[in-house]
Amino acid sequence: MSVDVPPDDYNLDDNEERSMIEPGSYDDPKLKELIDILMEWVNDVLAPERIIVKHIEEDLYDGMVFHKLIEKLTNNTLDVQEVTQSETGQKQKLRIVLNAANHILGLSRYGPHKWSVESIHSKNIVAILHLLVALARHFRAPIRMPENCIISVVIVQKRDGQLNHRIVNEELTGTFDDLGLRCERDAFDTLFDHAPDKLQVVKRSLVTFVNKQLNKINLEVGDLESEFNDGVYLCLLMGLLEGYFVPLHHFFLTPKTFEEKLHNVTQSFELMMDAGLAQPKARPEDIVNSDLKSTLRVLYNLFTRYKNTH
Incomplete structure (x- = not known):
């Protein structure tokens, strides 16, 4: 051509x-x-x-x-x-x-x-x-x-x-719902709507997966909903999974404001895409607002890619 x-x-x-x-x-x-x-x-x-x-x-x-x-x-x-x-x-x-x-x-x-x-x-x-x-x-x-x-x-x-x-x-545009969000129904919609017992199993598996990495730097999470909303663990997790140190000037280690947390989560999404992962099916704002379904989608995306990483 x-x-x-x-x-x-x-x-x-x-x-x-x-x-x-x-x-x-x-x-x-x-x-x-x-x-x-x-x-x-x-x-x-x-x-x-x-x-x-x-x-x-x-x-x-x-x-x-x-x-x-x-x-x-x-x-x-x-x-x-x-x-x-x-x-x-x-x-x-x-x-x-x-x-x-x-x-x-x-x-x-x-x-x-x-x-x-x-x-x-x-x-x-x-x-x-x-x-x-x-x-x-x-x-x-x-x-x-x-x-x-x-x-x-x-x-x-x-x-x-x-x-x-x-x-x-x-x-230029993907698939949106009426609020402008990406909107393919997925396994997490089904888990939340119909299978609360299975949802608890998935949450425990993701906590185990995350802590296997974070324990390397003496960190640990217990609550997926609230402990990822500032983006710090997401940035650190990407560095651990990909084998590099995320420079501290790239994100806020102790974010206080919504904007600082949003910056961190967005930065972690960029690190994910740099590693060849698809753009997360969640908005950074939803992670900062402690939306559990969005947080699980992001973590599960990492789990499927890195579950065999030591």
């Missing part, structure tokens, strides 16, 4: 990458619907500001719309310049706005994230959509996004002066 690479992408530095939507994906009705719904949501939120988004790449790349959107959604003022014309000023503003967004979403400052200053400022629609979807889900936007919107993305890389490309599938 031949791919037309826009002229801008010939300006890559060696080993630099750039991604773009494969042209055929623009015809995907789910992508069109997702863009329309997200633009309508942004325009509804920003109606009091008299801001109207007409084109998702052209209107969101400089940070101004994201700046106003985050202020409206959080009822907090960001300390950034209102209007910036220069590229340097726009990127400085974007950096502040994205740091605020990442903090709200409970993401690590150090990444990797599905969006960045460079990707958004270069009008990368994939990065822009990922951020909008994340904000819409986090703030429980009253919208129904199309499920399983998966597009083809062309990734161009310059190596030894030559442009190379590969095509990957990128999931």
Whole structure:
């Protein structure tokens, strides 16, 4: 398959990458619907500001719309310049706005994230959509996004002066319920609804599995519901299972606030995905709120992968 690479992408530095939507994906009705719904949501939120988004790449790349959107959604003022014309000023503003967004979403400052200053400022629609979807889900936007919107993305890389490309599938949305949560019914729904005795057996097995690892550093858990809600044990557990030390500056060892706990849980999810595990079928917020079913799903995912790890 031949791919037309826009002229801008010939300006890559060696080993630099750039991604773009494969042209055929623009015809995907789910992508069109997702863009329309997200633009309508942004325009509804920003109606009091008299801001109207007409084109998702052209209107969101400089940070101004994201700046106003985050202020409206959080009822907090960001300390950034209102209007910036220069590229340097726009990127400085974007950096502040994205740091605020990442903090709200409970993401690590150090990444990797599905969006960045460079990707958004270069009008990368994939990065822009990922951020909008994340904000819409986090703030429980009253919208129904199309499920399983998966597009083809062309990734161009310059190596030894030559442009190379590969095509990957990128999931913009998964499966959601009415609250924006991923919603495949699974074994834990059945256990909670119909088999409380079996549920207790599963809980005991998971406690044994977890303590087998945590005992190595003289720690132990007894209550799965409350002892994982700050994310500390999840981060330590991933390090033990994968055989590395999680740097203490990557997470809060004694988190006090909801935001610090959310950061920890999100960091542990990133470590899981770095290890090749699927994205957990739980939201970090649900773990922090001591939702037992969500906690069990995450731990069981680790159990199935690492149950034979000594």
